Amino acid sequence: AQSVSQHNHHVILSEAASLELGCNYSYGGTVNLFWYVQYPGQHLQLLLKYFSGDPLVKGIKGFEAEFIKSKFSFNLRKPSVQWSDTAEYFCAVNGPGGYQKVTFGTGTKLQVIP
Amino acid sequence: KAGVTQTPRYLIKTRGQQVTLSCSPISGHRSVSWYQQTPGQGLQFLFEYFSETQRNKGNFPGRFSGRQFSNSRSEMNVSTLELGDSALYLCASSVDTGELFFGEGSRLTVL
Numbered sequence: 001a002q003s004v005s006q007h008n009h010h011v012i013l014s015e016a017a018s019l020e021l022g023c024n025y026s027y028g029g030t031v032n033l034f035w036y037v038q039y040p041g042q043h044l045q046l047l048l049k050y051f052s053g054d055p056l057v058k059g060i061k062g063f064e065a066e067f068i069k070s071k072f073s074f075n076l077r078k079p080s081v082q083w084s085d086t087a088e089y090f091c092a093v094n095g096p097g098g099y100q101k102v103t104f105g106t107g108t109k110l111q112v113i114p
Numbered sequence: 115k116a117g118v119t120q121t122p123r124y125l126i127k128t129r130g131q132q133v134t135l136s137c138s139p140i141s142g143h144r145s146v147s148w149y150q151q152t153p154g155q156g157l158q159f160l161f162e163y164f165s166e167t168q169r170n171k172g173n174f175p176g177r178f179s180g181r182q183f184s185n186s187r188s189e190m191n192v193s194t195l196e197l198g199d200s201a202l203y204l205c206a207s208s209v210d211t212g213e214l215f216f217g218e219g220s221r222l223t224v225l
Contacts, residue, residue, distance in 0.1 A: 044216040094212040106156035
């Protein structure tokens with residue numbers, strides 16, 4: 001069965017600091033990779049996704065993620081965080097079992113201090 | 115384009131009761147997935163339906179069940195509620211690419 005690990009449960013940063021959130025998955029076959037974000041009081045929404053091609057993908061609001069197949073990793077990065085980035089971030093992977101069996105990590109709560 | 119709609123948004127039940135939650139997917143989306151979200155556990159996959167058929171199932175007891183109708187609307191049912199079933203239940207629809215579009219969830223409290 002697929003498992004997804006997010007290394008940091010709670011991260012506190014000051015505005016303008018750089019962000020990197022770790023994500024590792026266990027399944028070695030073909031996968032699609034996602035980062036979702038849940039802002040306070042809002043529903044989960046897609047931040048970025050990787051299906052194939054360039055392993056460096058760019059998402060909304062200046063976020064990017066790098067897929068490193070050899071390390072089974074898909075880390076999320078942002079060069080300079082803003083207070084509005086305060087949210088919970090979830091890494092997700094689909095496969096095996098078809099496209100719609102999407103496994104989520106336990107999430108990382110990011111708090112950005114002004 | 116309307117998003118995923120879940121009803122009810124909040125509900126309180128007592129142990130032993132049953133509950134039915136409803137989800138209307140985005141128009142044109144034929145896949146509907148259900149997740150349980152709890153603090154510390156993240157999102158746990160319950161099941162996924164496509165064209166009225168359950169395609170994938172997570173590791174939840176048989177008290178958790180679901181179905182999908184011909185218009186792609188889906189319901190999930192939890193019977194014999196336990197305190198540990200208190201959670202936010204999320205529905206997500208998709209066009210079958212793996213990218214999920216979530217509703218705001220139904221928050222269930224079991225007393």
